[in-house]
Amino acid sequence: MASLSERARAAVADDQLQEALGSLTGVLRRLTRAATDDPRVAERRERAAAVRRETLADLPGWLDRLERTLRAQGTTVHRAGTADDVRKIVLGIAQAEGVELVVKGKSMATEEVHLNPALEAAGIEVVETDLGEYIVQLAGETPSHIVGPALHKRLPEITALFSRVVGRDLPEDAEVLCAVARQVLREKFFSAGMGITGANFVAADTGTVVLVTNEGNGRMCSTLPRIHVVVMPVEKVIPRLADIADLVPVLTRWATGQALTTYVTMITGPRGHGDVDGPEQLHVVFLDGGRLRLTGTAYADMLACIRCGACLNVCPVYRKIGGHAYDAVYSGPMGAVLTPLLSGGREGRDLPGASSLCGACTDACPVHIPLADHLVRLRADLRPRRRRVVWGAWARLWARPRGYRGSTRWAGRLARLFARHRASAATPGADGWAASVPGAGGWAGARDVPLPAQEAFRDWWVRRGGAP
């Protein structure tokens, strides 16, 4: 497995990817900037942030309440501690009911638990019905952005994929390709025995599952098949259905710049007496997956995340390397925080270090998660122990005036003495720069190295008559 640096280098060298990242994150930034600067949403944003924290203050309590509400409506509730539990539960339902074809709405939770391979291994056909997810599935890839899964794909690649599906050459025309997808997917919706979706929010008071989509595929997945399974990470619970008046517009404005998406689907219970549509069976799977243990820690507010993707769009690192270079289900700043947290430090240990800590993510987050601070905290919590001694010694040395002066003087002398200069330099080092200095390592790989000055500022200050 290539290292993070190797993956990043490959991403930077990929012209197609760079073009896609530049144009699409740019479009998303422009759209969302106008929509989120709107003064009318400022209050909604604060209320949304507050209601997410209200939920997190007693997450187990809200889940219990939700479970009671759901059961009373005839919905089957499953509690899954791990990804493996989710796979077993969903596969169990599918096999018991003889399901051969599953249609899926866009769901990062099912990506997180790697549900598709588990179902496919049991001989069940799984079709992604969100256009971006469908493209990614056809390409045999994974989503590179939590809102735009195929953000890394350009039109020619997509045309080639769809041409393969229909067995003829299609024109590079988004309208034509969408029409093809609609035709192919519609047949799948009608013949599927099970629909699987995620959930954007699930209200504890009414048991309503809220799906926010633009393509309407979520509604097809949740109404046409006989069985609907919702895979719901535990933090998706909200206290009251009325809270979506704030949460949904905040999600849509920060995700895509829309005041509201084309579809907001609300599902309350399975098909009841007299209902004209809806699934016969509704299953809701609560996924813990390392979340509940975060409550009460310094990282608890990470569970307030509503998956809008705003932090990805503004992140200079994400914009440069794209989602796949993170080699994790969730990418960008939220992914760099969430991946090590959910895995208990087993995965994504190198991700918090791959940030310039510019803080654009923290500013972009609609629910005020201090993402940059969490990246810094994770560096502390994931750091190798042996380094602590070195840093401690450095700090104690520099907390003493003589230690600071002496060490910087000696380091300066050594750097100037051992600096390497380009052969073309007329007077090596006269301009204060070198091609390389021992110990400059990764710095010198990309940039010239500034040489410590002959006369430090403080020496100048003393020469000028200031106190030594």
Next chain:
Amino acid sequence: MNAVALFTTCLVDTLSPGVGRATVRILEAAGFGVDVPAAQSCCGQPAVNSGEPRAAAVLARHFVEVFEPYEAVVAPSGSCVAMVHHWYGQILEGTWRDRAAAVATRTHEVAGFLVERAGVSDVGARLATTVTVHDACHGLRLLGVKSAPRRLLEAAGATVVEMAEPEVCCGFGGTFAAAHGEISAPLADDKLAQAGVTGADWLVAGDTGCLLHLEGRRRRSGVGPPAVHFVELLATGLPGSGPEPGPGPGAG
């Protein structure tokens, strides 16, 4: 005469002393007396960002002790000042935290101090040049430094031309620059290219880390205008100044 304590920062002290000298001259031109507390060293930010908050706390306590006696502390770095404002409260405990909070209210980034606190935009410098301003991240996002450097430059007669994305990170990020050069350098390239398109003579910013990263990259790639601290450029326009600043650290 009002007196301020100059927190030089370790990068300026050792690598870009010209920025320190220029800060002294600008503050004096604006009517302030300057003191440089001799015991100062580093704010501790490299340790925090490297995941070593306990080591950083040692230097944070040292900073508080050194600068506590002063009415106002000024630094030519948004990032180091943001360290005091944003992180000291999180890495210190008990009375140290309270003392740090008190010092933080008196610790200012130089442009913000002059323009917003002292009400001085025109420091008496005169510049006939065109500049583009990079809004270094921590000054911008944690301290709200945005218009102050522009107002200082414009009051001196410089023409400020905006690049396409002045608020996007230049890719420095402390240890990130060395650990992830493969991401950091292309970000510098974007910044330098945008600055180049403006036709500006100088790319200015308020943080030495960002500037050394940008200038070091420019010297490698040959793209973009020289990157200098805005105080250094301003100081060249003060009465009785020598030639324009050599970009970057200078020979000392």
